[in-house]
Amino acid sequence: MSELYDVNVGEQLPKLATGILGFDDISAGGLPQGRATLLTGSSGSCKTLFSVQFLYESITKYNEGAVFITLEETPAEIIKNVKSFGWDLRSLVDTNKLAFVDASPEPGETSAVVGEYDFSALLARIEHAAKKVNATRVAIDSLSAIFSQFSDSRHVRNELFRVTAGLKKMGLTSIITAERSQEYGDISRYGVEEFVSDNVIVLRNVAEAERRRRTVEVLKFRGAGHQKGEYPFTLTGNGIEVLPLSGLELTMPSSDVRISAGNQDLDRMCGGGFFRDSIIMASGATGTGKTLLVTTFLNDGCMKGEKTLVYAFEESRDQLLRNARGWGMDFSKWEKDGLLKIVCSYPEVRSLPDHLLSMKAQIEEFKPKRIALDSLSAMERVSVGKSFSEFVIGITSFIKHKETAGLFTVVPTSMQSVTSVSESHISSLTDSIILLRYVELMGQMRRGLTVLKMRGSAHEKEIREFTINDKGMQIGDQFHNVGGILAGAPMHIISGESDKLSGMFVK
Amino acid sequence: MGYILKLYITGQTANSVRAMENLKEICKELVKDYELRIIDILKEPQLAEDDKIIATPTLVKELPPPLRKIIGDLSNTEKVLLGLDLVRKQEA
Numbered sequence: 001m002s003e004l005y006d007v008n009v010g011e012q013l014p015k016l017a018t019g020i021l022g023f024d025d026i027s028a029g030g031l032p033q034g035r036a037t038l039l040t041g042s043s044g045s046c047k048t049l050f051s052v053q054f055l056y057e058s059i060t061k062y063n064e065g066a067v068f069i070t071l072e073e074t075p076a077e078i079i080k081n082v083k084s085f086g087w088d089l090r091s092l093v094d095t096n097k098l099a100f101v102d103a104s105p106e107p108g109e110t111s112a113v114v115g116e117y118d119f120s121a122l123l124a125r126i127e128h129a130a131k132k133v134n135a136t137r138v139a140i141d142s143l144s145a146i147f148s149q150f151s152d153s154r155h156v157r158n159e160l161f162r163v164t165a166g167l168k169k170m171g172l173t174s175i176i177t178a179e180r181s182q183e184y185g186d187i188s189r190y191g192v193e194e195f196v197s198d199n200v201i202v203l204r205n206v207a208e209a210e211r212r213r214r215t216v217e218v219l220k221f222r223g224a225g226h227q228k229g230e231y232p233f234t235l236t237g238n239g240i241e242v243l244p245l246s247g248l249e250l251t252m253p254s255s256d257v258r259i260s261a262g263n264q265d266l267d268r269m270c271g272g273g274f275f276r277d278s279i280i281m282a283s284g285a286t287g288t289g290k291t292l293l294v295t296t297f298l299n300d301g302c303m304k305g306e307k308t309l310v311y312a313f314e315e316s317r318d319q320l321l322r323n324a325r326g327w328g329m330d331f332s333k334w335e336k337d338g339l340l341k342i343v344c345s346y347p348e349v350r351s352l353p354d355h356l357l358s359m360k361a362q363i364e365e366f367k368p369k370r371i372a373l374d375s376l377s378a379m380e381r382v383s384v385g386k387s388f389s390e391f392v393i394g395i396t397s398f399i400k401h402k403e404t405a406g407l408f409t410v411v412p413t414s415m416q417s418v419t420s421v422s423e424s425h426i427s428s429l430t431d432s433i434i435l436l437r438y439v440e441l442m443g444q445m446r447r448g449l450t451v452l453k454m455r456g457s458a459h460e461k462e463i464r465e466f467t468i469n470d471k472g473m474q475i476g477d478q479f480h481n482v483g484g485i486l487a488g489a490p491m492h493i494i495s496g497e498s499d500k501l502s503g504m505f506v507k
Numbered sequence: 508m509g510y511i512l513k514l515y516i517t518g519q520t521a522n523s524v525r526a527m528e529n530l531k532e533i534c535k536e537l538v539k540d541y542e543l544r545i546i547d548i549l550k551e552p553q554l555a556e557d558d559k560i561i562a563t564p565t566l567v568k569e570l571p572p573p574l575r576k577i578i579g580d581l582s583n584t585e586k587v588l589l590g591l592d593l594v595r596k597q598e599a
Contacts, residue, residue: 071561103561111565112590115579116525120517121548121555121563128552146561159562 013224016137016173019057020050022242026227027218031199036164036174037221038196040188041203046214046233046240047177050203051139052078053239054175056087058137059097065133067099067172069126071145075100085239099129105149113150119159123166130170138172144179147190157191164196187219198222204230208384211351216242232390234353243353243394259370259405261293262300265475266434269451269460274432277403278455279396281376283410284436288447289468290409291315293434294372295324295331296472297407301370302334309368311359312344313378320344327472341366347382352391355379360398371399375409396429431455439465439490441482448485449475509540511570515555517548517563522580526564529581533588566591 015029024030031037031054041047055066070078078100079089092098103122126138143160150156167174176196178188183204200219205212215230233242258273267273274280284290294310301308312320320342324331334340343362347355363371373379373395380388399406408430433452438445450463462478463485484491514530516523527545534541548555548563558567558576566577568591575591 102556102559104559106559109574109576111576111578112586113578114586114590115529115582116522117562117564117579118517118520118522119562120520121515121565122561124517124548125552125555125560150562 018054019061020053020240022244025244026231026242028225031173032221032224033173034171035198036167036176036196037199037201039175039177039201040180042180042183042205045203045205047203048141050240051141051175051177052082055137055139059092064137065097065135067101067126067129067135067138069101069138069140071103072142074104075102096133099133101125101129119163123163127170130172136173138167139175142177142179143192144189153190211384213384232353232387234357236357241357255403260300262296263473270454271457271459274405276405277400278431279406280432281408281410281430282434282436283412285412285438288436288438289473290436291323291374292327292468292473294374294407294409295327295329298340298370298372299329302339306369307339307367308370309341309366310372312342312374313347314375317342317344328470347378352383352387356391356394359395368404370405372407375411377411392429437485439485441490448479509542510568512541512543513567513569514545515548515560515563515565522564525580533584
């Protein structure tokens with residue numbers, strides 16, 4: 001056989017963890033060790049922050065020295081800009097953990113070029129700084145600035161190639177940033193990618209439907225694996241946090257413990273209650289009793305001394321309390337006892353990735369055993385592109401890992417229709433689906449309820465009628481002689497006809 | 508007041524040697540006294556930090572103000588003199 005094929009397929013280049021939340025997941029372990037990675041993005045895409053965070057985490061998480069080579073902003077500016085994240089770069093410099101190589105242009109200073117030159121000075125300074133702090137990681141920000149200082153970009157490119165080769169020789173893992181003019185198109189200006197083309201990461205800041213969406217994409221890692229495609233990231237108090245949604249693994253533990261929905265009849269219909277760690281979707285048009293279902297679900301948890309958390313995106317706290325009171329449940333007492341936490345906000349207040357992060361933080365802090373989200377469809381209103389399905393996947397997998405039960409409500413697109421956009425997104429992610437439907441019969445609006453799906457358990461298949469009174473939801477008998485309820489067009493079936501139907505299956 | 512000039516180089520490369528030779532010729536023509544310091548960044552990297560040198564050779568005219576920098580091997584005397592606001596003997 002030819003030697004060309006003699007490659008160890010399983011062997012991958014070693015990676016160096018960045019410590020940037022979520023990024024190590026999508027990059028399958030971090031940046032390729034001992035190599036240069038090009039980080040490109042348009043202006044305002046967080047290139048500088050990403051590089052600073054890479055170095056900061058290196059020092060604080062892995063106790064490895066780092067060098068920041070700045071060609072654009074002065075070190076003082078950078079130190080000031082990242083202070084809001086609680087990063088004290090100044091003290092890292094003072095304790096010889098971090099070194100700056102300042103090559104920022106001096107304002108008002110002009111330099112002429114006469115004759116041949118090279119960038120050995122820059123390389124010598126990097127080497128000196130790296131030795132001083134015993135660095136393993138460096139960042140150069142941003143290469144585009146150096147091109148504006150020198151007119152002969154071909155010569156500059158060649159010289160920069162020597163610099164990156166020098167970094168490699170020193171065994172440094174580096175991030176090199178470069179500006180790009182469009183979100184989609186050429187990788188970078190000045191053709192920078194040509195000399196650091198082993199590894200490319202793209203940061204994007206795209207406006208979609210009047211909202212900004214930040215994403216990070218590993219375009220290529222030569223000789224090393226990574227997740228493909230764009231992943232949303234957001235800025236938190238701790239810097240950049242990537243949401244590695246599609247990179248999640250289905251490794252949740254599974255529980256056999258059942259919990260009550262707060263309604264004995266409904267529990268029976270579900271074969272004994274919901275599972276402890278299941279996601280339940282309740283779908284119904286407005287007024288079919290979704291919020292009631294949520295209220296009884298939470299109330300039952302509180303009665304058993306479990307902590308419960310509810311996100312209300314359509315009703316205020318007072319409305320929730322009043323509704324609960326109307327059904328004979330005292331939510332203000334549960335709140336006072338610290339068993340219930342109500343979070344009310346308009347979905348519009350922040351973007352979905354930010355919602356996801358703040359919800360995760362609240363869940364982490366409050367540690368509820370039951371979570372309700374009323375309604376998920378409201379979140380869909382503010383979604384852009386893929387962000388809604390990413391949000392749903394993110395929150396469901398997070399809740400499941402916490403062994404918490406989640407009840408999400410969704411509204412079908414029209415009064416009668418069966419499906420909604422959100423259902424198609426999440427129905428496969430949920431463990432149980434409860435349908436609440438209006439049933440128009442003999443000039444009356446009545447309500448019907450059925451359990452469509454109970455993953456891992458038997459459940460009743462009947463469509464039952466239910467009423468709502470001051471005790472809450474009262475589930476009654478199955479609808480007799482009615483067909484087409486789920487199709488949204490109930491039809492009364494004449495009893496002779498139904499006898500004939502049942503006769504068809506009698507042997 | 509005389510000139511204070513600094514020439515940054517990185518080791519004895521061809522560029523460094525050419526720059527030093529060219530500068531010596533240029534200095535012969537200067538009208539005033541001058542003080543020239545040649546700094547090898549490989550030996551004294553900290554000095555390059557203060558002047559933010561990224562390319563070598565670089566000639567810095569520190570005094571009299573304004574501060575001027577010339578990057579390259581200084582192969583064109585006219586351009587160097589012009590760029591540094593230096594005055595030739597003949598013109599004085």
